[in-house]
Amino acid sequence: MSVQPARRLDGEPDNRPHGSPGEPHAGPGGPTGPGGEPARGPRHPKTPPRLPAVVMALLRKELLVELRTLESVPGMALFSLSTFVVFHFALNRSSVEGDLAAGILLVTLLFAGMLGINRLFVADEEQGGFDALLLAPVDRSAMLIAKAAAMTIYLVVLEIVAVPAFGLLLLGSSLGNALPDLIGVLALVDVGLAVIGTFVAALAVKTRARDLIGPLIALPLLVPIAIGASRACAPLLSSGPHTGSGVRWLLLIGLYDLVFGLIAYAVFDFLLED
Amino acid sequence: MSTGSRQPAGSTEIRRGADQSPRQTQPRGALYGGSLRTLSIASVVMVGLALGMAFFYAPEEATEGFLQRIFYLHVPLAIVCLSGFVAAGAMAIMHLRTREARWDLRSYVAIHMSLIFGVGVLICGSIWAKGSWGHWWVWSEPTLVSFLIVILLYATYQPLRFSIEDPERQARYASVFAITAGAFVPLNFIAVRLSTAYLHPRVLGTGKLPGPMALTFVISLIAFALLYVTLWRFEMTAKHARWQLKALRRRLSGEDAPARRRSAEPELGAGLGTGAPGVPGAGVGPGADPAPGLRPEPALTTNNLGRQAP
Incomplete structure (x- = not known):
């Protein structure tokens, strides 16, 4: 402390x-x-300092805090492992493929990400990080960018743990062939989840029931990403030859990331006004 | 309308014009415009006309028969509901630009009305689905699913407002939410439509609606849009009236009625309208000395209702 x-x-x-x-x-x-x-x-x-410098400083602060406290990422990774175990027993299957595999992976990552999102702004709210940012003569959007970048990094670390574990514990087909494409899909998912999650977390952190409000708002907003990602992942995780081209779905996720990034960037300032 | 720039109660202007009668100080805009009656009559007539045309004028559809007539209720309701959400987003933009509480109130009421319409859409859509596909809920039906997602998102609007104490921040955050969700509505429809086969009857897209059907559809679209606007105005009026009642009660119960509130409703005029209606003796606390205690009586005739711009 x-x-x-x-x-x-x-x-x-x-x-x-x-x-x-x-x-x-x-x-x-x-x-x-x-x-x-x-x-x-x-x-x-x-x-005043330029935006990239501010973003880098804030990002460095985020990662430093996470490294020193280990508040989010280990919890997220552990949660994803337990979720795989729960899925194994809930579905009563020892291996899954295709649609089901994509769904399980996506849902697990989404909920594990939710844990990180809930923690994302708590330290700033409780210990004056917001005030410090408002006092500094810097662009406030820097906080959105830095937090979203930090969240993306957390999610990548989470996936480095969770995806091999998923391949080991549940996946019926081999992970090796799917990995390059899977990395592309998950990268887009990470960016979208991080942007929307950061925005919603900033919206929810000042409310009384923030652990409830955050996921409630975030999940409907994440549905388009879930649609695109599960459709794109399903053929990758099936044992047959990869037939369908997932480009359409990647385009959908990418476009959604972009549009929501712009919206969040436009309205984020209003969340940090006092 | 005219209440955006009120001063807090108990300012130095209280005694100005103490001889005016309450009748004179009754604000003209108190019931939020005089067009409400005309609007109500018009929307009742139009909804009646639309329903009449849907049942008696429009021809029977060949494959679906009588059930198809729910189309004239379901589709206009859905269009009006989604337009209401988008309009609420635009009002929220206005609120963030101007920082006037009335825009927040408008956005709030628009989302409220759209949510009610949305529940109606889901119900009559389910009935239609049961009739024509045999199931109450069809996951392969993109419009139904995306509509459900939108309703689920907007259902968090009230909890969000409710869990923020500070009225100013509540209004600001609600506006941010309304803008984001308003932009989400079309995006979500595109995404869900991409994901599923086209099963929904795409009557409008095909462009081969026969004349009487098209006419009925347009009439009922206008009717439900009018109904939406009328209900929106009614709720705005009710909010204004209740708020003025609160202000009056606050005057009666003294200046320092408790300002605690826990409500999802937008607040007009910061610092006013916060009086608790259920606490009549709130102003007669231990700290209320006799001199301020005398003030509410003249203030009732000249309170800030009288200072509203017409």
Whole structure:
């Protein structure tokens, strides 16, 4: 617990060109330099930091926090493994293929992602990350981009664990042939899940029942991605020869990712106004 | 309409014009426009006409027979409902641009009405599906499924509002939701339609609707759109009236009626309308000294209702 304020301190001042973590104590109070004036110069740059720099700083903060606390990713991975076991018993099958395999994989990843989404903004809400971002002279959309990028990375790590486990535990056909195409589909799914999840998480985190509201809003919004991904994955995970071209479905997911990315980018600022 | 820029109760203007009678200060816009009666009559006439035409004028469809006439109810309802969702998104954009509470209220009422229409669409769609395909619910039917997804999404609108305490943030978040969901409506229809075989009767797409049927359809589309607008205006009026009643009650019960509220409803005019109607003695707390206690009586005649712009 005592690590957390320190973590914020070394995350946030990275936005500034000369962020020296020691200095903010001397901030508005008294003169900091010999004349009082010169010391203010570097800490109040005339041009605010550019968006990529801010996004990288925030992303670095996210990953650092996750590495230090291990709050989301291990939980998501463990959840996906338990879900496979539950599916095995619920369906009473030792191996699945085709439609069923795609559905199980997708549902598991979606729900595991939901766990991560629920945690995504909690630390910022509880420990002042939002306030810090609002105080900094930076574009607020940086937070959306950084969080979505962090969420994408979490999901990729989750899949590195979950997909081989799925191939080992449940999948009837071999994973090897399907893997290159599967990676493409899952990459698009990850981006969509991360963008929509970040947006919904930001919407839900200030509500009283955030663990309930988040998934309630996110699941209907994710239905088009689930449709496209399960249709695209089904032929990949069947034992027969890969016949159907999944390009149509990949296009659908990609387009949906793009449109929702733009919508989220357009309205995200309004979620961070106070 | 005219209530967007109210001042909080108990401002210094309370005593201005203390001799005016309550009748004079009754705002003209209190019932939200005088066209409500005309609109109601028009929509009743149009809905009656549409139903009459659907039952007696439109020709019997060859394969589906009498059951096909539910088309004149189901499809216009669905179109009006989805248009209502999209319109609510546009109103939410207006709310975020202007920050006026009335746009939030309009968006809220539009989503509310569309949800009610949407439940009607699902019910009569199910009846039609049972009649023509033999099942109450058909998963291979894209329009039905996408409609269900849209309704499920919008069903979270009220819980979302309800779980945000701060009225300003509630309005803002609800608008963000309404914009996103409004954009989701067409996207979702495209996605679901891609995913399934075309089974839904695509009467409109084929373009070979015979004349009387097309006429009936257009008439009933207009009728249900009119019905939607009328119901929307009625709910807006009811909200305004209730809000004014609350403001009056608040005046009666004193200035410091408890401001706690836990409601999904948008609030017009920050700081007003927060009086709890069920707490008559709320203002007579231990802190209420005699001098402010005298104020509500003249204030009732001159409260901020009188300062509304017509």
